[in-house]
Amino acid sequence: MASNGNGHRLSDNGRNGRLSAKSGPKPARYAHITGWGMAVPERVMTNDDLARIVDTSDEWIQARTGIKQRRIADSKETTTSLAVLAARRALEVADLSPEDIGLIIVATCTPEYAFPSTACLVQDAIGATKAGAFDISAACTGFIYALNIAADAIKCGSANAAIVIGAETLSRVVDWEDRGTCVLFGDGAGAFVMQGSETPGGVLTGMMRSDGSGGSSLSLVSSGYIRPPGVGHLLNQKIQMNGREVFRFATRVMNSITREVVANAGLKLEDINLIIPHQANRRIIEAAARGLELPEDKFFVNVDRYGNTSTASIPIAVCEAVARKRMRPNDHLVLVGFGGGLTWGAVAIHWDVTPPPEVSRWNQLGRRLRYGLARVNSMGRRALRRVEGALFGSQAPEGMEPPHRGSKK
Numbered sequence: 001m002a003s004n005g006n007g008h009r010l011s012d013n014g015r016n017g018r019l020s021a022k023s024g025p026k027p028a029r030y031a032h033i034t035g036w037g038m039a040v041p042e043r044v045m046t047n048d049d050l051a052r053i054v055d056t057s058d059e060w061i062q063a064r065t066g067i068k069q070r071r072i073a074d075s076k077e078t079t080t081s082l083a084v085l086a087a088r089r090a091l092e093v094a095d096l097s098p099e100d101i102g103l104i105i106v107a108t109c110t111p112e113y114a115f116p117s118t119a120c121l122v123q124d125a126i127g128a129t130k131a132g133a134f135d136i137s138a139a140c141t142g143f144i145y146a147l148n149i150a151a152d153a154i155k156c157g158s159a160n161a162a163i164v165i166g167a168e169t170l171s172r173v174v175d176w177e178d179r180g181t182c183v184l185f186g187d188g189a190g191a192f193v194m195q196g197s198e199t200p201g202g203v204l205t206g207m208m209r210s211d212g213s214g215g216s217s218l219s220l221v222s223s224g225y226i227r228p229p230g231v232g233h234l235l236n237q238k239i240q241m242n243g244r245e246v247f248r249f250a251t252r253v254m255n256s257i258t259r260e261v262v263a264n265a266g267l268k269l270e271d272i273n274l275i276i277p278h279q280a281n282r283r284i285i286e287a288a289a290r291g292l293e294l295p296e297d298k299f300f301v302n303v304d305r306y307g308n309t310s311t312a313s314i315p316i317a318v319c320e321a322v323a324r325k326r327m328r329p330n331d332h333l334v335l336v337g338f339g340g341g342l343t344w345g346a347v348a349i350h351w352d353v354t355p356p357p358e359v360s361r362w363n364q365l366g367r368r369l370r371y372g373l374a375r376v377n378s379m380g381r382r383a384l385r386r387v388e389g390a391l392f393g394s395q396a397p398e399g400m401e402p403p404h405r406g407s408k409k
Contacts, residue, residue: 031151032202034353035193037089038319039082040071056179066282070186070307073169079110080118082189083167084125090163094193098126098370102159104133105150107142107166107311109220110173111135127370140278140339142166142311147347148206154196165191166311173220175238186307190315201350204265207257214342218246250284253344255291258336265348271332276321278337279303279313300326327351
């Protein structure tokens, strides 16, 4: 048996993501959260700052949302850079090498590219050479979806260690002239490291739901043509929201899916120590507490400091809950989210993570060296592809050759 660095005992046949070839029933596998990390931009935008650019006030924003400030990315901070930093910090907590990661999933509404995926860029930046990587799009529920998918991959044995990330730079798609939406959103990233183990616990059960008939209630119009080129017109990326519809939807589904996921885990609401909801609006969280007939102190809230960071809000909240000692070994938690789509989802977790020991300086140094080597290796692979293209490009199939100089293609 081998330790994962956080007190869990991991079976040797699971360390490399391969199941034992021995006959007989295989032991059950569980997906544990063993590392967590967050990254937010340095720039803080207060409500008073917003009042200088749009018709609003600190009192108006706080009364309707509970938000006091949010973080805004500068020109050098991107969805990918925030995701990479959060992932590295989660690896530090888990005391795990990037080479041990078999799967990376990034949930985001604001990728820099349609492809390559943000997850692939993270994979390259951290040097996770054995990891598959992809993005998912489920709006603010995306992190819950990604967590469910990673947990299932670990439980079935297709991966033994995964990184799940929610990362956003929503400030770049907000309409700064619309006070109904621009006051809500902020930038940031949060990440979990998940590992397989035969020790019961971790992610107990998860649920994902959607209703596309409500898609127009909350949407982000994509840049591009809504019809073929020459017929349609170019659209800007802007968040559009019907606040009243979203409020009613959110309070209803948070109550129903929280009850459902708790019951599916074989628990009762009174067994839950802490609920960490998507940080969209304090009034929504307060309404959910009333609907579930639970005290508000059972809900972790940090929307006042970060605003709505979409897919990043739940992992950022988990990081802060750990730091404030709101989560202890053997606690039962519910993470619950909702968002555009419409989508919603929840997971029930047995938080059996013992406080991580102090990470060895040698391990820290080793990871930093790996990150540096990953950058060098990435540059080398790109250079090699350019050389191969130059030497063997003439052998490419028809239609794949690079255009000739002077060509209009």
